[in-house]
Amino acid sequence: MRGTVYSGINNIYSVKDGEGRFFQCRIKGKVLRDGEGEILRDDYNPLAAGDGVEFEEDPGHPGQGMITLRLHRENWFCRLNQKRRTPQYIACNIDLLLCFSSVKSPPFRPRFLDRVLIAAEQGGVRPALVINKTDLGIDEETEERMDFYRGMGFPLFPCSAETGEGLEELNRFMGQGRVAVFGQSGVGKSTLLNALEPGIDLRTSEISDKYDRGRHTTNYSVMIDRASGGSIIDTPGIRQLFLWGVEKEDLAHYFPEMEGYWRECRFSGCTHRNEPGCRVREAVEEGALHPDRYESYLRIFEDLL
Ligand SMILES: Nc1nc2c(ncn2[C@@H]2O[C@H](COP(=O)(O)OP(=O)(O)OP(=O)(O)O)[C@@H](O)[C@H]2O)c(=O)[nH]1
Ligand SMILES: [Mg+2]
Ligand SMILES: [Zn+2]
Numbered sequence: 001m002r003g004t005v006y007s008g009i010n011n012i013y014s015v016k017d018g019e020g021r022f023f024q025c026r027i028k029g030k031v032l033r034d035g036e037g038e039i040l041r042d043d044y045n046p047l048a049a050g051d052g053v054e055f056e057e058d059p060g061h062p063g064q065g066m067i068t069l070r071l072h073r074e075n076w077f078c079r080l081n082q083k084r085r086t087p088q089y090i091a092c093n094i095d096l097l098l099c100f101s102s103v104k105s106p107p108f109r110p111r112f113l114d115r116v117l118i119a120a121e122q123g124g125v126r127p128a129l130v131i132n133k134t135d136l137g138i139d140e141e142t143e144e145r146m147d148f149y150r151g152m153g154f155p156l157f158p159c160s161a162e163t164g165e166g167l168e169e170l171n172r173f174m175g176q177g178r179v180a181v182f183g184q185s186g187v188g189k190s191t192l193l194n195a196l197e198p199g200i201d202l203r204t205s206e207i208s209d210k211y212d213r214g215r216h217t218t219n220y221s222v223m224i225d226r227a228s229g230g231s232i233i234d235t236p237g238i239r240q241l242f243l244w245g246v247e248k249e250d251l252a253h254y255f256p257e258m259e260g261y262w263r264e265c266r267f268s269g270c271t272h273r274n275e276p277g278c279r280v281r282e283a284v285e286e287g288a289l290h291p292d293r294y295e296s297y298l299r300i301f302e303d304l305l
Pocket of ligand 2: 189190
């Protein structure tokens with residue numbers, strides 16, 4: 001039988017088959033193979049929400065099953081699990097990734113978004129930006145950065161899960177696709193999904209007054225089908241995103257605005273930090289490239305292995 005993974009906790013996966021029935025499944029054997037026969041032993045998690053699988057129902061236990069194979073992934077959103085140094089898949093086979101942040105509480109963090117956009121590009125996922133909590137007021141710096149992202153061609157939706165501002169437009173854009181949300185804890189991902197799809201009752205909680213950040217309320221990813229068609233994947237917020245699958249020497253390619261410059265650097269292996277004749281650095285100094293984006297570049301470069 002074939003099915004789709006909706007969630008997974010403690011190695012038990014909730015899998016829905018083509019007829020809409022749910023099965024509680026474990027992985028058969030010690031390792032899981034994908035369609036090409038590769039053994040998936042190095043991943044932090046061999047299956048993520050949105051994965052297609054083959055499984056066998058357990059004849060003795062209706063509603064339970066064993067997963068035998070992971071089907072080919074069209075795309076993925078993945079991060080590096082810093083402790084284990086392994087890829088941690090957050091959602092797979094999605095039509096859209098909503099890269100979430102808030103204007104305040106927690107503070108707007110464009111450098112976090114820069115990383116999310118790179119991870120989306122790495123996994124072949126289509127991103128859009130959601131800037132939530134507009135009811136708290138947007139400052140000039142945030143406004144400027146929002147214009148920058150729009151200028152780069154990213155769809156961007158300022159909205160408020162609290163007042164409903166911007167939700168209709170976002171909902172229309174999401175359409176009937178499979179849409180995952182991702183962002184820091186406390187930016188309002190679950191609250192906004194609750195507002196878009198009444199009755200799903202995802203758990204939410206107030207951000208911490210002391211630290212002005214979320215409390216990691218959502219603790220595992222879950223996919224939910226929408227009444228009007230399509231589905232959404234809520235995911236746990238994280239504090240820091242480390243990139244997986246990005247090579248140091250390719251990092252500049254993930255900053256599309258740098259392309260016209262890195263091609264003109266004096267040295268072909270230029271890392272755009274302190275080499276002489278680096279056009280990227282010069283462009284930053286001339287004001288042609290955004291200094292904060294360049295800062296993102298430098299920090300990510302330092303983290304990559
Ligand atoms: N003012 C305001 N508060 C909001 C808005 N959206 C969400 N919140 C509040 O922000 C807090 C955190 O919301 P959650 O939905 O739990 O945040 P989350 O992004 O799902 O957090 P994690 O599950 O920890 O990743 C809650 O107290 C919400 O009521 C908004 O548009 N405006
Ligand atoms: Mg949540
Ligand atoms: Zn350079």
